[in-house]
Amino acid sequence: xxxxxxxxxxxxxxxxxxxxxxxxxxxxxxxxxxxxxxxxxxxxxxxxxxxxxxxxxxxxxxxxxxxxxxxxxxxxxxxxxxxxxxxxxxxxxxxxxxxx
Amino acid sequence: xxxxxxxxxxxxxxxxxxxxxxxxxxxxxxxxxxxxxxxxxxxxxxxxxxxxxxxxxxxxxxxxxxxxxxxxxxxxxxxxxxxxxxxxxxxxxxxxxxxx
Amino acid sequence: xxxxxxxxxxxxxxxxxxxxxxxxxxxxxxxxxxxxxxxxxxxxxxxxxxxxxxxxxxxxxxxxxxxxxxxxxxxxxxxxxxxxxxxxxxxxxxxxxxxx
Amino acid sequence: xxxxxxxxxxxxxxxxxxxxxxxxxxxxxxxxxxxxxxxxxxxxxxxxxxxxxxxxxxxxxxxxxxxxxxxxxxxxxxxxxxxxxxxxxxxxxxxxxxxx
Numbered sequence: 001x002x003x004x005x006x007x008x009x010x011x012x013x014x015x016x017x018x019x020x021x022x023x024x025x026x027x028x029x030x031x032x033x034x035x036x037x038x039x040x041x042x043x044x045x046x047x048x049x050x051x052x053x054x055x056x057x058x059x060x061x062x063x064x065x066x067x068x069x070x071x072x073x074x075x076x077x078x079x080x081x082x083x084x085x086x087x088x089x090x091x092x093x094x095x096x097x098x099x100x
Numbered sequence: 101x102x103x104x105x106x107x108x109x110x111x112x113x114x115x116x117x118x119x120x121x122x123x124x125x126x127x128x129x130x131x132x133x134x135x136x137x138x139x140x141x142x143x144x145x146x147x148x149x150x151x152x153x154x155x156x157x158x159x160x161x162x163x164x165x166x167x168x169x170x171x172x173x174x175x176x177x178x179x180x181x182x183x184x185x186x187x188x189x190x191x192x193x194x195x196x197x198x199x200x
Numbered sequence: 201x202x203x204x205x206x207x208x209x210x211x212x213x214x215x216x217x218x219x220x221x222x223x224x225x226x227x228x229x230x231x232x233x234x235x236x237x238x239x240x241x242x243x244x245x246x247x248x249x250x251x252x253x254x255x256x257x258x259x260x261x262x263x264x265x266x267x268x269x270x271x272x273x274x275x276x277x278x279x280x281x282x283x284x285x286x287x288x289x290x291x292x293x294x295x296x297x298x299x300x
Numbered sequence: 301x302x303x304x305x306x307x308x309x310x311x312x313x314x315x316x317x318x319x320x321x322x323x324x325x326x327x328x329x330x331x332x333x334x335x336x337x338x339x340x341x342x343x344x345x346x347x348x349x350x351x352x353x354x355x356x357x358x359x360x361x362x363x364x365x366x367x368x369x370x371x372x373x374x375x376x377x378x379x380x381x382x383x384x385x386x387x388x389x390x391x392x393x394x395x396x397x398x399x400x
Contacts, residue, residue, distance in 0.1 A: 016337060016340075019337050020334055020337055020338065023333050023334045024334065027331055031327055034324065034327070037320055038320065040316075043368040043372060044390070044393050047396070047397065051361070054354060054357050054397075054400045057353060057354050057357065058199070060350060061198070061347060061350045064343055065191065065347060068347070069169075069191060070187050072343060074187065077173075077174050078177055078178070080178075083174065087169050087170050087174065088166075090344070091166040093344050093347045093348070093351075094194055094197075096351040097194075097350075097351055098162060098197055099158070099299070100352075100355045119237050120238065123230055123237065124234065126230050127230035127231055127234070130223055133223050134224065137220055138220065143265075143268040143272060144289055144290070146264055147261060147265060147268070147296070147297065148293070150260060150264070150297075151261070151293075151296040151300040153257060154258065154297075154300045157253060157254050158254065161251070161254070164243055165243075165247060167243065168244065168247070172243060193248070193251075196247070197250075197251055200251040200252075200254045261398070262398060265394060266387070266394075269387050269390065270384075270387050273377075274377050274383065278380075288366075290369060291362070291365065291366040291369060294362065294394055294397075295362050298358055298361070298362060298398055299358065
């Protein structure tokens with residue numbers, strides 16, 4: 001609450017850059033997996049890479065969700081508008097994440 | 101926001117009763133699984149029951165988390181005290197849930 | 201393949217006892233959770249326990265699945281009867297587990 | 301067991317093509333996510349896409365695992381060589397998948 005608007009904005013920009021870098025890496029993992037399947041590498045080694053990629057994706061999801069709670073949900077509650085809907089929407093996203 | 105304190109309180113009580121009923125049922129599933137293992141039922145049938153029990157537990161977790169966002173996190177943000185800590189704590193709980 | 205039938209049987213018995221002990225502990229966790237909800241302990245502490253219980257259940261499932269592959273699926277394949285059906289059934293159980 | 305070697309081989313090739321097509325689509329999802337983050341689309345919509353991508357990855361993993369059981373593990377058991385090691389390795393891969 002003590003941070004200025006510009007500090008918060010640059011925090012959001014930094015977080016966006018980090019998320020893009022992580023998604024770029026995940027895209028690279030998807031390409032790496034295609035090469036592994038193409039060259040018929042050992043199934044278990046491919047599966048290990050799939051698990052690593054799934055974990056990387058989950059980390060991105062958890063960061064996005066934390067950002068969402070810290071910004072959108074927090075502002076909706078502070079403003080007193082739309083708070084119920086925002087919380088319900090966040091809970092639904094968490095459920096999809098836990099079950100996926 | 102238009103609900104009175106007493107409506108909200110009875111909502112919390114109803115939710116607590118529902119959670120207790122679901123945990124009681126989950127405890128019954130744990131006992132049922134012991135009987136299945138004891139009488140050496142078919143592994144795949146036991147595994148099906150374990151999956152059902154895991155899903156039931158996840159549903160309880162998602163309900164508890166939604167209640168937590170709707171009450172504790174919302175109040176911390178509305179009060180302007182402790183909001184950062186409460187959101188960080190909720191995000192950590194979500195991460196444990198997604199990874200468990 | 202070199203182990204005698206009696207070694208294998210006592211392995212199965214030991215594994216059964218371990219699984220029963222773990223399910224008994226999980227049943228205790230379900231009861232502990234009811235006490236936590238009943239006495240209105242802090243939601244995040246309850247969620248931490250739910251995550252611990254989910255992990256414990258997953259460990260039991262993975263042990264049961266490993267036993268199933270080592271015994272039922274292996275025997276079906278070695279006998280040459282029913283191997284396709286057994287493998288399909290194991291894969292379906294793995295899918296339920298991954299998605300639950 | 302009644303299928304000829306050539307039927308089985310063409311099954312493996314078809315399965316390889318399908319897996320490559322699915323990984324290509326997943327790579328496209330990773331690129332789509334970058335565009336969504338780049339153009340600052342709504343966090344919840346991004347999260348929905350992340351969940352869809354995680355589910356698609358899990359499906360690929362389950363198909364690879366089923367193939368592995370049907371071919372590598374099955375052959376190891378039928379040959380009577382290396383069966384223990386192959387089953388232990390498959391169980392470890394399943395555990396990584398369930399926990400990721």
